[in-house]
Amino acid sequence: MIPKTHPRYKSLMLREKIIDGWKKGIVATAGLIAHGRGEAFDYMLGEKTTLPAKKAIKAAAASLLLSKNPVISVNGNTAALSAKDVVKLAEVIGGKIEVNLFHRTVKRARKIKKILMKAGAKEVLGIDEKLKHIDVDSNRSTASPHGIYNADTVLVPLEDGDRTEALVKSGKTVIAIDLNPLSRTSQTATISIVDNIVRALPKLYEEVVKLKNKNKEELKEIIEKFDNKKNLEEVLKLIEIERYKSHRSSRTSRSR
Numbered sequence: 327m328i329p330k331t332h333p334r335y336k337s338l339m340l341r342e343k344i345i346d347g348w349k350k351g352i353v354a355t356a357g358l359i360a361h362g363r364g365e366a367f368d369y370m371l372g373e374k375t376t377l378p379a380k381k382a383i384k385a386a387a388a389s390l391l392l393s394k395n396p397v398i399s400v401n402g403n404t405a406a407l408s409a410k411d412v413v414k415l416a417e418v419i420g421g422k423i424e425v426n427l428f429h430r431t432v433k434r435a436r437k438i439k440k441i442l443m444k445a446g447a448k449e450v451l452g453i454d455e456k457l458k459h460i461d462v463d464s465n466r467s468t469a470s471p472h473g474i475y476n477a478d479t480v481l482v483p484l485e486d487g488d489r490t491e492a493l494v495k496s497g498k499t500v501i502a503i504d505l506n507p508l509s510r511t512s513q514t515a516t517i518s519i520v521d522n523i524v525r526a527l528p529k530l531y532e533e534v535v536k537l538k539n540k541n542k543e544e545l546k547e548i549i550e551k552f553d554n555k556k557n558l559e560e561v562l563k564l565i566e567i568e569r570y571k572s573h574r575s576s577r578t579s580r581s582r
């Protein structure tokens with residue numbers, strides 16, 4: 327048991343969730359490694375939702391509200407960490423939920439669907455239906471004709487770069503949630519939210535609720551003002567500042 331007083335309690339609890347998801351066959355083995363990479367970036371960002379992340383979340387909320395067919399793509403890590411938040415967001419944006427896996431097996435996809443249904447989803451696409459394929463070499467190419475295939479906006483948490491590139495190329499708006507600002511996903515998505523999914527999804531929900539009554543012009547203005555490349559540069563600067571701060575504090579504590 328992890329004591330609540332442990333200074334890294336929240337981070338360790340997330341680890342437990344991922345491990346538990348892996349034991350239940352929801353998270354791919356590679357998902358454990360991907361989580362560790364996420365942890366490292368989260369650490370460097372101070373384990374909080376930064377100002378650039380907040381800006382990206384606002385642009386993403388506006389974009390989701392302007393979309394006609396938004397779809398949330400769910401993989402093993404997303405299901406293990408954030409199933410309820412995915413369902414809540416899908417409801418408020420009137421969007422679909424689709425399972426899309428890199429290490430795809432039908433057995434794991436069905437388990438992920440089950441978790442999402444248990445969390446309140448009425449429909450989960452991408453499994454028991456005739457699927458189409460987009461232009462990607464990996465198993466991530468699957469796309470439901472009722473979901474991602476015909477979506478105008480796709481939310482892709484913890485993604486790999488290939489599919490993001492292909493989705494953007496096909497004219498879709500891609501919103502990424504990825505703690506690595508240098509990943510191909512972050513670099514190629516239309517809007518990149520560099521934040522932990524467990525913080526980003528509830529904040530995205532709140533922002534959608536806040537912007538829901540704005541008119542189309544106001545929403546478009548929010549998107550036009552947002553510059554993804556500049557925002558990612560701001561994230562990298564923050565990592566540099568955190569590094570400087572921790573370097574200074576370790577020198578100070580050593581000299582004490």
Ligand code: PTJ
Pocket residue numbers: 353354356357358359360361362363364365367401402403407426427428429430483484485486487503504505506509521522523524
């Ligand atoms: O369930 P599957 O089969 O689809 O597989 C899922 C994984 C995550 C294994 C697969 O998509 C993969 O290999 O992803 P990558 O290429 O490792 O990329 C995952 C990205 O998510 C990395 O850039 C991590 O930094 C980031 N990441 C990890 N945990 C989190 C995260 N971003 C936000 N929140 C997290 N909790």
